[in-house]
Each structure stands twice: as C-alpha cells, then as structure tokens.
Amino acid sequence: xxxxxxxxxxxxxxxxxxxxxxxxxxxxxxxxxxxxxxxxxxxxxxxxxxxxxxxxxxxxxxxxxxxxxxxxxxxxxxxxxxxxxxxxxxxxxxxxxxxxxxxxxxxxxxxxxxxxxxxxxxxxxxxxxxxxxxxxxxxxxxxxxxxxxxxxxxxxxxxxxxxxxxxxxxxxxxxxxxxx
Amino acid sequence: xxxxxxxxxxxxxxxxxxxxxxxxxxxxxxxxxxxxxxxxxxxxxxxxxxxxxxxxxxxxxxxxxxxxxxxxxxxxxxxxxxxxxxxxxxxxxxxxxxxxxxxxxxxxxxxxxxxxxxxxxxxxxxxxxxxxxxxxxxxxxxxxxxxxxxxxxxxxxxxxxxxxxxxxxxxxxxxxxxxxxxxxxxxxxxxxxxxxxxxxxxxxxxxx
Numbered sequence: 001x002x003x004x005x006x007x008x009x010x011x012x013x014x015x016x017x018x019x020x021x022x023x024x025x026x027x028x029x030x031x032x033x034x035x036x037x038x039x040x041x042x043x044x045x046x047x048x049x050x051x052x053x054x055x056x057x058x059x060x061x062x063x064x065x066x067x068x069x070x071x072x073x074x075x076x077x078x079x080x081x082x083x084x085x086x087x088x089x090x091x092x093x094x095x096x097x098x099x100x101x102x103x104x105x106x107x108x109x110x111x112x113x114x115x116x117x118x119x120x121x122x123x124x125x126x127x128x129x130x131x132x133x134x135x136x137x138x139x140x141x142x143x144x145x146x147x148x149x150x151x152x153x154x155x156x157x158x159x160x161x162x163x164x165x166x167x168x169x170x171x172x173x174x175x176x177x178x179x180x
Numbered sequence: 181x182x183x184x185x186x187x188x189x190x191x192x193x194x195x196x197x198x199x200x201x202x203x204x205x206x207x208x209x210x211x212x213x214x215x216x217x218x219x220x221x222x223x224x225x226x227x228x229x230x231x232x233x234x235x236x237x238x239x240x241x242x243x244x245x246x247x248x249x250x251x252x253x254x255x256x257x258x259x260x261x262x263x264x265x266x267x268x269x270x271x272x273x274x275x276x277x278x279x280x281x282x283x284x285x286x287x288x289x290x291x292x293x294x295x296x297x298x299x300x301x302x303x304x305x306x307x308x309x310x311x312x313x314x315x316x317x318x319x320x321x322x323x324x325x326x327x328x329x330x331x332x333x334x335x336x337x338x339x340x341x342x343x344x345x346x347x348x349x350x351x352x353x354x355x356x357x358x359x360x361x362x363x364x365x366x367x368x369x370x371x372x373x374x375x376x377x378x379x380x381x382x383x384x385x386x387x388x
Binding site (some may be wrong): 011013014016017018019020021023024025026055057076084087088089090092093094095099 | 186188189190191192194195196197198199200201202203204205258293
C-alpha cells in the first residue's frame with residue numbers, strides 16, 4: 001500500500017515535470033508552401049515561406065495577440081490550468097490517502113477535470129488534419145512538446161486510476177481491521 | 181503539522197510545473213541565442229566547400245565604405261553619402277559592373293533582379309539573365325579584382341580595390357576587410373556553385 005502511494009507520488013512528479021516542459025517546448029512547426037508559386041513567393045515575400053515553430057504557450061499567446069482572445073482563454077484553461085490544477089488535486093488526494101484518510105472531493109474533481117485535459121491534443125490533431133488538407137503542400141509537423149504534454153496527461157490519468165485502487169484497498173483493509 | 185503536510189504536495193506539484201516550464205523556456209532561449217544570427221546553411225545539393233575546377237557565381241553582397249574619402253574629404257559636396265558602385269575584373273577583363281547605390285555608406289546587392297515590366301509584358305523570365313553577378317572558373321590562384329568607386333557627376337572617386345581569391349573563400353558569407361590605404365571598411369562576398377538548382381538558389385537569395 002505504502003509502495004503503491006510512493007509510485008503515485010513519483011508518477012505525479014514526473015507528470016508535473018513533463019507538463020511544464022511540454023508547455024514551453026516546441027509543439028509544432030508550420031511549413032508554408034504555395035505550390036507552383038513557391039519560388040516566386042520566396043523571392044517576393046521570403047518571410048511568408050519561412051517555417052515557424054510554436055510551443056503550446058506561444059501558440060496561445062499568439063492567438064491572444066491576434067485578437068482571438070476567447071479561443072486563447074479556452075485553450076489556456078484546458079491546456080494549462082486544468083492539467084495543473086488536476087495534478088495539484090491529485091497530490092492533495094494522495095497525501096490524504098497516505099495519511100489513512102479518504103481522498104474526499106479532490107480525487108473526484110481531478111478525475112472529472114482530467115477528461116478536459118486532452119482537449120488541447122485534440123485541437124492540435126484537428127489542426128494537423130486541417131492543414132494537411134490544404135493545397136500548395138503546406139504541412140505541419142508535431143514536435144516534442146506535444147508528446148511531452150500527451151505523456152503527462154496519460155501519466156496523470158494512470159496515477160488517478162492507481163490512486164482509486166489504492167483508496168479502495170485502504171478502505172477494504174480498514175473494514176476488515178475494524179472489530180465487530 | 182499533519183494538515184500542513186497534506187497541503188505541501190499540491191504546492192510542490194504546481195511548483196514543479198512552473199519550474200519545468202521556466203527551465204525549459206530558458207534552455208530553449210539560450211540555445212536560440214547561441215545560434216549565430218546570420219547563420220546560413222547551404223542547400224543539400226551544393227558541395228560544402230569551394231571546389232577548384234568548378235564555375236561559381238561571385239556574389240558581392242555588401243560593401244561598406246569609411247565615412248570619409250582617402251584624402252580625408254567628405255564623399256559628396258553637401259554632406260550626402262557616396263554613390264557606391266563596383267566592377268569585377270578577371271583575367272584583365274571587366275566581367276561585371278554593378279548598379280550604383282546612392283547616398284549610403286553601406287550598399288547591398290541582390291543576386292537576382294528581374295525587370296517587373298518585362299515580366300508582366302512577356303509573362304516569363306530568363307533566370308540566367310536575372311542573375312546579376314558574374315560567373316568565374318575557380319582554379320588554384322585565381323584572382324578577381326574588385327574595384328569600388330563613388331559615382332560623381334564629373335569623375336568617380338576611387339574608394340579602393342580588393343583582390344578576391346575565390347579558391348580561398350569559405351562556404352557562406354565571407355567578410356573581407358579593406359586594405360590599408362583604401363576607404364573600404366568591409367566587403368561581404370559569397371561564391372555560389374553555378375550548378376545550383378533553382379529552388380536552392382532562391383533559398384539562398386531569400387536569406388538576405
């Protein structure tokens with residue numbers, strides 16, 4: 001039981017590190033292309049043809065600066081706030097269970113909130129599909145930031161399942177130990 | 181104490197998220213700063229070194245002159261800057277004479293230059309004629325002389341000359357300093373393999 005909780009703590013720490021790194025690492029590179037006009041566009045407007053790389057946070061900041069504040073706020077909430085708060089709640093729940101108490105509302109909140117954490121990955125996936133379908137050969141490459149973010153979300157989901165199991169075991173053990 | 185321990189974990193985890201994000205951002209920015217700002221990578225189809233026995237376009241990218249003429253006088257009456265132009269001499273032949281850049285101490289030239297009116301009129305362009313730099317055959321000991329002048333109404337003022345040894349040039353932009361006794365501050369020159377593919381040439385030109 002104690003070992004299981006240590007594993008959960010370790011998982012949460014790794015998920016937190018990967019989440020932080022994933023938010024500021026390069027997440028995608030957009031390589032614009034203009035089909036048969038590529039050469040001329042390169043000559044006349046070279047800036048338009050240069051590949052640009054964004055991290056998740058840079059992408060959100062760019063959306064905000066470009067006037068898409070509602071989408072930027074939505075993405076910030078689901079890709080930065082939700083996963084971070086979820087990890088904090090799970091840390092709280094793990095600490096409570098390790099002290100022999102019930103995880104209380106924190107684990108339930110974390111479990112439900114976690115479902116929204118993958119939204120960002122979903123948005124990126126849709127963006128990739130959308131841009132891959134554009135004419136002219138423009139393409140988008142996913143970079144390490146997306147994978148770090150996705151692994152962090154997956155690890156926190158796994159930690160959540162482990163914690164639920166650990167709590168059930170602790171509850172069962174205390175039921176058996178209680179004198180009749 | 182027990183209650184305090186309960187709340188340490190969420191704080192630690194949030195701290196790790198912020199710390200990892202800040203650390204990663206710092207490392208990435210440091211890596212970006214360590215890259216030279218004018219880093220140029222040669223296209224894959226071009227050999228990484230200047231090959232003796234091959235033809236090269238000799239691109240004079242930039243010329244900077246000293247603030248005063250050789251005799252210590254200002255370049256132009258009225259205090260305006262020099263009208264810089266240059267010529268390239270190879271095997272005792274003038275193989276290229278540039279357009280002039282007016283009233284400037286730093287002048288740049290593009291490798292490609294198209295006549296837009298001609299382009300619109302004919303809807304086609306001959307790339308070879310759009311390349312505005314000479315082609316030279318690079319052998320060991322090849323010398324190309326670069327003469328730089330300030331164009332004036334009456335007569336041109338000589339800013340100085342530099343001998344370019346194409347076989348000693350490095351891939352990418354080479355910065356040559358003016359010889360003593362000249363009014364040349366620096367010259368940026370690049371040798372480009374004449375077999376370069378059009379898309380690679382355009383890539384090079386777009387990295388100004």
